[in-house]
Amino acid sequence: xxxxxxxxxxxxxxxxxxxxxxxxxxxxxxxxxxxxxxxxxxxxxxxxxxxxxxxxxxxxxxxxxxxxxxxxxxxxxxxxxxxxxxxxxxxxxxxxxxxxxxxxxxxxxxxxxxxxxxxxxxxxxxxxxxxxxxxxxxxxxxxxxxxxxxxxxxxxxxxxxxxxxxxxxxxxxxxxxxxxxxxxxxxxxxxxxxxxxxxxxxxxxxxxxxxxxxxxxxxxxxxxxxxxxxxxxxxxxxxxxxxxxxxxxxxxxxxxxxxxxxxxxxxxxxxxxxxxxxxxxxxxxxxxxxxxxxxxxxxxxxxxxxxxxxxxxxxxxxxxxxxxxxxxxxxxxxxxxxxxxxxxxxxxxxxxxxxxxxxxxxxxxxxx
Numbered sequence: 509x510x511x512x513x514x515x516x517x518x519x520x521x522x523x524x525x526x527x528x529x530x531x532x533x534x535x536x537x538x539x540x541x542x543x544x545x546x547x548x549x550x551x552x553x554x555x556x557x558x559x560x561x562x563x564x565x566x567x568x569x570x571x572x573x574x575x576x577x578x579x580x581x582x583x584x585x586x587x588x589x590x591x592x593x594x595x596x597x598x599x600x601x602x603x604x605x606x607x608x609x610x611x612x613x614x615x616x617x618x619x620x621x622x623x624x625x626x627x628x629x630x631x632x633x634x635x636x637x638x639x640x641x642x643x644x645x646x647x648x649x650x651x652x653x654x655x656x657x658x659x660x661x662x663x664x665x666x667x668x669x670x671x672x673x674x675x676x677x678x679x680x681x682x683x684x685x686x687x688x689x690x691x692x693x694x695x696x697x698x699x700x701x702x703x704x705x706x707x708x709x710x711x712x713x714x715x716x717x718x719x720x721x722x723x724x725x726x727x728x729x730x731x732x733x734x735x736x737x738x739x740x741x742x743x744x745x746x747x748x749x750x751x752x753x754x755x756x757x758x759x760x761x762x763x764x765x766x767x768x769x770x771x772x773x774x775x776x777x778x779x780x781x782x783x784x785x786x787x788x789x790x791x792x793x794x795x796x797x798x799x800x801x802x803x804x805x806x807x808x809x810x811x812x813x814x815x816x817x818x819x820x821x822x823x824x825x826x827x828x829x830x831x832x833x834x835x836x837x838x839x840x841x842x843x844x845x846x847x848x849x850x851x852x853x854x855x856x857x858x859x860x861x862x863x864x865x866x867x868x869x870x871x872x873x874x875x876x
Contacts, residue, residue: 514694514701515718516725519578522700523554528715529624534661537593538626539586541572546586548593548625558583565671565852568861581627581695584671585851589632589780593625594639594656597804601652601787605797616799617655624661628689630682631674631851633664635780637688641843642783652802661708664689668732670740673852675865678743681849683736694729701729742855742865744848745872750837752872757829761870766825768860773806775854775862776831781847784812807831836868 517525529536530552538551541558551557560575563583575582600616643653664685667676676682685692690709694701701721704710721729776782786805791798805812807830813821821827839847848864855863 514703514721514726514729515713515716516699516721517693517702517716517718518699519697520699521716522580524716525700525702526551526554526626528712529626529661529663532622532624532661532712534622534624536624536626539581539583544572545570546572546583547588548586548627551626554580562669563671565673565856566861567673567855567863568858570856578697579668579695581665581693582669584667584669584674585629585632585853587778587853587857589778589851589853590625590628590636590660590662591639591780591782593623593660594636594653595643595783595804596652596656596802599652599802600799601802602800603797604800606795615651618652620656620659622659622661624663626663626665628662628664628685629667629676629851630664630685631667631676631679631849632780633662633686633688634679634681634849635851636662638781638839638843638845638847638849639783662689662691664692664705666692666694666729666733666736668695668736670736671852671856673742673855673863674740674850675742675744675852676850677737677740678746679846679848679850680746683740684733694732696725696728696732701725742852742863744836744846744850744865744868748840749846749868749872750840753833753837753868756871757833759871761867762825762829764870765828765862765867766823768862769808769824769828770860771808771810771824771827772859773808774857774859775864776806776808777804778853778857779835780849780851780853781835782806786812807834832864832867 526536536551537548538557539546540549540556557580559580560577562573562575564571564573602615605612643650666685667683689705692703702713704713784805784807786803788801789798790801808827813819821830835847
C-alpha cells in the first residue's frame with residue numbers, strides 16, 4: 509500500500525487495531541513507560557501506551573516528560589530496539605546429554621509465541637535489515653535468529669518527534685519507516701494513517717474496513733516528516749567513511765576518547781545493529797548434560813579480543829577504535845553500508861556522554 513492508498517484509523521479506534529492483532533493469535537507488544545524509560549512490553553489496552561509522553565535526550569541523559577498531548581508515539585526511542593526480539597541476550601543453542609551409549613547433541617528450539625510489536629522506528633527497521641544480512645548469510649543462516657524473526661509481525665511508526673541525539677536523516681534511515689514492516693503508522697492529532705508493507709499487513713488493514721486517508725491528512729503526514737528531518741541537528745557525513753577512518757588509525761584523537769570512555773559497553777548493548785556474542789557451556793552438577801549458551805558480548809570487554817589467551821586490544825583506545833572503525837568502515841566491506849542507522853542511543857546511554865557524531869567530526873577535521 510503506497511502513501512496514496514493509506515487508510516485512516518481514528519484515535520478512538522486504536523483499541524480496535526490492538527484487538528484485531530490479538531485476534532490473530534499474536535501476543536501484542538508496545539511501548540510502555542517503566543522505570544523511567546520507554547520499553548516494549550505486553551499490552552492489551554490502548555490505555556497501556558504512553559499517551560502524551562515525551563523523551564528528553566542529550567549526551568549521557570535520558571528522561572521522560574508527561575504532556576497533555578493526545579499522541580501515543582510523540583517520542584523518539586527507548587533503550588530497546590528489535591534486537592532483543594531476534595538476537596536474544598541469552599539463549600540456549602544446543603544441549604549435550606551423556607548416557608551409556610555416549611554423547612548425544614540436541615539443538616534447542618525456544619518456544620516462541622507469534623508476536624506483533626507496535627512502535628518500531630525507521631532506524632530500527634534499517635538495523636533489522638543489517639542484522640538479517642549478518643545472521644542469515646547464504647549457507648550460514650542462524651536458526652535461532654530465523655525462528656525469532658519468523659514469529660514477528662512488525663508495526664512501524666513514522667517518527668515525528670526526534671530526540672536531540674537522533675541523526676537518522678543523515679544516514680538515510682528515517683524519520684519515516686522504510687522497508688521491513690508489515691504495517692506502518694503515521695500519527696496525526698486526530699488519528700493514524702495506516703499503510704501495508706506485506707500481505708499479512710494488508711489483510712489486517714482490510715479487516716478494519718477503514719476509509720481512505722484524505723488529501724489533507726496525507727499532506728499533514730508529509731509535513732510531519734519534513735519537520736522531523738529538519739529538526740535533527742546531529743549528522744554523520746553521507747559519504748563512505750571506510751577509507752577516511754582506516755587512514756586515521758594512529759590519530760591522536762583516539763587517545764582523547766579513551767581518556768573519557770569507561771569501556772562499559774552501554775553503547776553496544778543499546779545499539780540496534782551490534783551483534784558481538786560469547787559462548788558459555790553450562791554443565792549440570794552431575795556431569796550428565798550440558799547446555800551451550802550464547803550471550804551478548806561487546807568489543808569493549810577485555811576478554812572479547814583474546815587470541816590464545818592474550819588480548820590483542822588490551823586498552824580502551826584500541827577497543828573504541830575497533831568499534832567505530834568497524835561500524836562505520838568495515839561494515840561497508842561486509843554488508844555494503846555503514847553499521848549505524850542514526851538512532852542516537854549510544855549517545856544518550858553513554859554514562860559520560862560521548863557523542864559518536866562529534867568524535868567522527870574531530871577525527872576527520874584534525875590533522876593526524
